[in-house]
Amino acid sequence: MKKLSIQIIFTLLIASLFFGCKKDASTNIVTSPSVGSLSFKSSASNVVLSATTDATNVVTFSFKAANFGVSIIPTYSLEFDLPSDTSGINAWGNAIAVKLPSGILEKAYLGADFNSLLANQLMLPTGSVSTLAVRLKAEVNQNTGTASVIKPIYSSISITVNPYKATIEYPALLLKGGNSWKTPTVRTNGFILTSAKFNSKYEGYLNLPNADGYGGDAFQLVSSKDATKVYGWGGTSTTMSLTGGNLYLSPAPAYMKVNADVDALTINYTAVKFFISGDDNGWSTSSTPMIYNATTGKLVAANVSLTAGKTFVFTCNGGYDISYKVDATGALVYAGAPTWGGINIPVAKTGVFTVTLDLSAGDGNYTYSVK
Incomplete structure (x- = not known):
């Protein structure tokens, strides 16, 4: 009798192990969800x-x-x-x-x-x-x-x-007005030069608004990377130093293209007037002027007749030495001397438009619009 009970218990134990293993196996079957x-x-x-x-x-x-x-x-x-x-x-x-x-x-x-x-x-x-x-x-x-x-x-x-074209905050030289010229105390478009290649070279367009010239348009350039670096007069109108007084650009009033190199401690500037030159005006470099708006910091030409399929270029001072076209992505790029690159800007549709050229955000962030 005792031997029979042991056999029964052993049989039940084997059965329980078998069904337990079967149950465990079933929980480890991988099935792909829908x-x-x-x-x-x-x-x-x-x-x-x-x-x-x-x-x-x-x-x-x-x-x-x-x-x-x-x-x-x-x-x-x-x-x-x-x-x-x-x-x-x-x-x-x-x-x-x-x-x-x-x-x-x-x-x-x-x-x-x-x-x-x-x-x-x-x-x-x-x-x-x-x-x-x-x-x-x-x-x-x-x-x-x-x-x-x-x-x-x-x-x-x-x-x-x-998506939209985001403005990259490049290293900048911030304009700090001197004498009677009051400028923003924080980084502001229209009052900066930027380094689009993150090197020592900075570029931007500045408006010198004051008719009193040297006294009214005196300024210094403050590094956005190190506010202790303030660039001022270097002994001549095209040199800078970290110990000099105010810089003076002439003539004034004028809208200027300004280039500065903080390694070479040089600064160069050109008074500029922009025009639209293209198929619709016979590629004239003087007949379609752009007017600088001191409030917006943008150049504007109103009532411009354009024809779909034709092209134009932003030119300056009656020639192409300073000019802007677009690249393969449609972004505005410098096309003047000495690079002479870019693609003529295509006109999407026929009509009369307001064309805007915005150079206020510094090199690397120049834009345009046709509306």
Whole structure:
């Protein structure tokens, strides 16, 4: 009897182990979740960006956790791409991938960060609407971090975006008025020279408004990187020093192109008057002048007749030595001596327009508009 009881207990033990193993095995079966179960979505279907949205949450991408049937935490990434790159043998090959922290099921973007992704990384055109493809990638990695044999799950959506050209805050020399000239005490467009190549060379356009000349337009240049470095008179009108008094540019009043080199301690300036020269005025360098607006710091030509398909250039002082065209992306670039580069600015449609040239933000941030 005792022997029989032991046999029964042993049989029950084997059975329990068998069913326990079967149950454990069933909990370790990997099953791929459906794409729909991820519920991948965007908080906005159309995102328009500007400087005013830089500090605002403009879009949030969210989704539900992917259930692969086992007790693991998947790794998630968002991929951003152009629709034209989402098919074919190298689909999504140029996507910008953003990995999310473990356990995080959403990604919110401030305007400045999203604009940088669109304009700088994806190089979408600024000031116009584009379609953006966004893909969620859910994957199971091995403990080592390498990819496993389990295939990733993807879910894609698309939204429209309109990024803007952000002004880069280049190193600058800030204009500090002397004598009777009162200038802003903080960095202000129209009162700065900037270093677009982050070197010792600075450039900008300054308006010397005072008819009393030397006394009224005296100034110094203060480094935005080190406020203790104040550049002033270097002994001549084209030299600077860190120990001199006020600089004086002449003639005044005048609108000046100013170049300064803080290593060579030199400063050069040219009084300028800008014109629009193009197909519609026979490429005249004098018939379509631009007027400087001291309030806005911009050059403006009103009632300009332009024809679709034709081109124009911003010229200066009756010639092309100082002139501006555009590059392949449509950004305004210097096209004068000695580089002689750029592409003539194309006219998009026929009409009568106000053309604006804005040189107030310093080298690297020159812009124009046709409205």
